[in-house]
Amino acid sequence: MAKGQMASGIVAGRLPADRLAENFSDLHPPFAPHEAAVAADRCYFCYDAPCVTACPTAIDIPLFIRQIQTGHPEGAARTIFEQNILGGMCARVCPTETLCEEACVREAAEGKPVEIGRLQRYATDTLMQAGVHPFERAAPTGKTVAVVGAGPAGLACAHRLAMLGHDVVIHEAREKSGGLNEFGIAAYKSTNDFAEAEVDWLLQIGGIRIETGSALGRSVTLEDLRASHDAVFLSMGLAGVNALRAPGEDKDGVRDAVDFIADLRQVEDLTALPVGRDVVVIGGGMTAIDAAVQSKLLGAQNVTIAYRRDRDAMGASRYEQDLAASKGVRILTNVQPVAVHGNGAVREIEIEYTESSGGGLTPTGETIRLKADQVFKAIGQVLDGAPDGVELTGGKIVVTGAGRTSLDRVWAGGDCANGGDDLTVTAVAEGRDAAMDIHARLSSSG
Missing domain, CATH: 3.50.50.60 (FAD/NAD(P)-binding domain)
Known part of the structure; x- marks a missing residue:
């Protein structure tokens, strides 16, 4: 044989x-600075921008494009990261053609929207390649949160909690972080090990420890995590x-x-x-x-x-x-x-x-x-090994509000939770919003 x-x-x-290297090169090559300036100049900077409404993370798109237009891509990146800390990956993999760009006024008028995704990548790449992290961590609160799953939802939740001063431990079943961004997206959409680099960049905020090879139900249990942490966020994705x-x-x-x-x-x-x-x-x-x-x-x-x-x-x-x-x-x-x-x-x-x-x-x-x-x-995935005590519907964890589950001090988000689209950007929004809800709960509990 x-x-x-x-x-x-x-x-x-x-x-x-x-030939393989050519086939798997970047699907959408990044903008050069002059290309970004031309693309940004097409934006109408709408006051009631429909593109913002169409973005699951509600990035202020007209603002960041104006910042690019005026020569401040680093400021544009901060505007993006304030709402979506994984804005670099989302710029690469978001179905912008059915989200922000479909809602663009230029798309309705001319059939050619402002290239929001590529402009977002230009801004975020500029800041990340400079090795700069735009946020500083608040003073430690003494509170600890366990996050299950180092995918988009878990990483977004962990970053926001760490930024607010909480200590976070992420339990990741695989030997590498990133979840869907690392393992589940076409290689020509995320080249040059970008997913891994993005995780490393995100961790610069401090206060986050990732334990790989740590699977819920094998290495740790939900009962253990609830007993040893002030809150738990479940974002283990769909393994089945x-x-x-x-x-x-x-x-x-x-x-x-x-x-x-x-x-x-x-x-x-x-x-x-x-x-x-x-x-x-x-x-x-x-x-x-x-x-x-x-x-x-x-x-x-x-x-x-x-x-x-x-x-x-x-x-x-x-x-x-x-x-x-x-x-x-x-x-x-x-x-x-x-x-x-x-x-x-x-x-x-x-x-x-x-x-x-x-x-x-x-x-x-x-x-x-x-x-x-x-x-x-490729006919859909299911939640494999849901923890005991968490209410399920349709094979996913039931959540209300900003990711609250049926168990006290346990939140969930991303693909393992009900509601929303199975998209990286949606998972980021759910992780971010759950983090803010967790923070409010921890702040009120003293």
Whole structure:
């Protein structure tokens, strides 16, 4: 068997290193200063700016763009970080085309919005590359808070609490911090180990200790954390993946898309990462798009996304769908998997056509088979190992207000909590707001 080849025919090194480097370069190259000035000059600086309302973290977008326009990108970065301490990553991964930029007055008038995301990146990169942290920590309060999960929500919560003078310990199950930003986002959106650098920069505030390899339910329990800390914030994300519920899904070559993306983000040599020749991705969200596009960029010959509803119902934005199509990914809608075929390893996936009507989904009985040596499941994640005593709904932790759970002195936010979109920017907002609620509670308790 050739080096890099697996039993199912999945092969590493389909493309040479230089081609892979080109394929996985920055999706949106950063602005040069003169480009940022031109882009900023297009902003109308609306008084009642709809872009601010559309931003989950409510960044004062007209203000930071005005600061860029007047030659003060560092001030612009502070404006951004006051609301979103992970503004650097959000500038790279936010679906701005359906948030701030879709709401932009220029988009409505001309079909071409102000490039808010790239301007945000220009400002935040300028400050971070200077090695400057814009905030100082308040005097220590003597209060301690445990945060479970070093993803966007947990990091945002920890930073705000530390800035307010509380001591924070983050328990992270993986051996590396960052959560979704480190393990779950397409490599061409976050290049040059930016997620890791952003965590290091965030920790400059002081007062935060991260314990990696510390998983809730294994290394620590919620009871222990409640007993040893003044408050607890749960932000462990969603570790479980939904099953296809189709015969044969246990065959070699069928795996979770989130694991594939995580492997890709952590591998040092892309030529060592195996990919199939004929790849099928089941799902219609951002994870499905990221897995499909990156399979194509790794050298897969045929890549197909199969989604059970129509295209308008896909979780991925139209921009992301068009990006996939531009990379040669085929998108099939109104189809669902019914069986995975192959002798030990996947060789074909059988899909059935569906009809959407009245919010429901009806199988038509008509099926086709797609050639596949690799199948990725991107059909949603579930909370794995919810702590005892926390109320759940729909498989997520029930929260009210700014992340309060059913347990006293326990808050939750991010993907593991109900409500909101499964976006980095939403998780940041939830972590920040929970921190302020925790701070109010700790301040009133003396």
